[in-house]
Amino acid sequence: MKYFFKIYLVLGLFCFTSLTYVNAQDRQYVVVLDAGHGGKDPGNLGNGYKEKNVALKVTLQIGKALAKYKYIKVVYTRKKDVFVELHDRAKIANKQGADLFISVHCDSHSSNAYGAGTFVLGLSGNRQNLEIAKRENSVILLEEDYQKNYDYDPDSPESMIGLSLLQEENLDKSLSVASFIQSDVVKNLHRKDRRVRQANFLVLRQTVMPSVLVELGFLTNKKEGRYLNSKKGQNALANTIAKAIRKYIDRLRLNTIENTEDVVIPNVVKTDKIEFKTQIASSRRKISTKSYNFKGLKNVQRVRVGKYYKYYYGISRSYKEALKSQKLAKKKGYTTAFIAAFKNGEKISVKEALKLL
Ligand SMILES: [Zn+2]
Structure with a gap:
């Protein structure tokens, strides 16, 4: 009896793993690319540049670079200069059952601050993160019925504190893709490293998959603003970010395949706990x-x-x-x-x- 059971288990595992093997090879990984702001919400206007335009151009470029790979399906939250509500951006990603959500923004500051930073949803460790989160989230005041759509008043201190981690489960994956993006952008493009940090961006809070928000740089900084608004800068940033995303997805694929190979070792029946x-x-x-x-x-x-x-x-x-x-x-x-x-x-x-x- 025990013997037969083992045979069935081995056969079962074999069938199961061959299936997952095929799936891992054939399956498309859905990447939702979200160009920040748009339409009536221009984002920040540092040095007269428009965040919504820079974000859109870079985002479309990232998508173009990723779409070359058969195993990646690119979905945009917006492809034009239109206003999309934050919850709709997240909804698009959730509906797609996306594997990854990337939101693209540019930063601003009253000082000469510059550099690139990548954010994942998390506990805000310092005031600066909170301010960025609040600024990015404040766009929902422009949306009609925002109270209906969000249990969130951006002006109340409680809401900032209360922005809880709904995505803990995805934190590890978010951190891994964020660190790929951050280190490649810093190393390859010689940007100042503002590191991977955690902040409570509403758009990240409402997605249910690994999600990161990239602040390409500061439009308010003269030199960096010029770079961000240039075709050269946009191309370089987009291609680097696309490569980092692909590296992350390749790793996902590889892991799946490795895991399944692991299980087919002959004569070993693993009783998984x-x-x-x-x-x-x-x-x-x-x-x-x-x-x-x-x-x-x-x-x-x-x-x-x-x-x-x-x-x-x-x-x-x-x-x-x-x-x-x-x-x-x-x-x-x-x-x-x-x-x-x-x-x-x-x-x-x-x-x-x-x-x-
Ligand atoms: Zn922004």
Whole structure:
């Protein structure tokens, strides 16, 4: 009996992996490119340049460079000088089931500041990040019915603090693509490194896939403004960013293929340990997992991921149990609690975990 079971399992794994192998080869990765601002919202007007125009030109160039690859599908949130609401930009990406969302902007400052920076959604560590987030987000005041579309008043301090991490699950991937973009732009184009940082951009907050926002440079800086507004600068930035995006996608493809090859090692039947946990919080702060720190939730687990501590509740091997834990966590006030899945301790998507069960 056991023997037959093993055979079936091996056959099953083999069929499954051959299928995923084909999928990894054939599947198209959807990249949504979002040119910041547009139409009635010009963005910043440093040195008389228009952020919306620079962002659009660079974005279209990035798309052109990426579209050459069969395995990449490029989708734009706007291709012309039109106003697109922030939530619609995110909606486009979410509807497409995009693998990656890239928003392109130019920065501004009253000083002579210059340099390129890349942002991922996260806890805002300093005031400067908050100011950028607020400035980029303030566009929603121009939108009609903004109160209906957003549970967010950009002028209230609470909203800035309350901009929570809905994308924790994608943080790692966002950081990886962001660091590719940032280091390539800095190294290859000799831009000043304003590093990969975290900020609460609303447009990033509403997408459900790895997402980054690129600040190409400062239009308000005379020299950099000129560079950003030049064809040469735009081409260089677009091609470099496109290459970095492709590097990230190539890595995704490679990983998928490597994983599947891993499973077909003959005579080895892996009994994978699949676990579900409800992630209730993520913070730079190391908090004791005592229940009084977590609204009475018991047996909270703390896991360190990079600079962050993730807090999980309700560790279980059954998805049904996990759903119950999530429901309870939400009831206790962790409204953004979500279920994370793990295979042998390594994070995988819930979809994958359910397939493996
Ligand atoms: Zn902008």
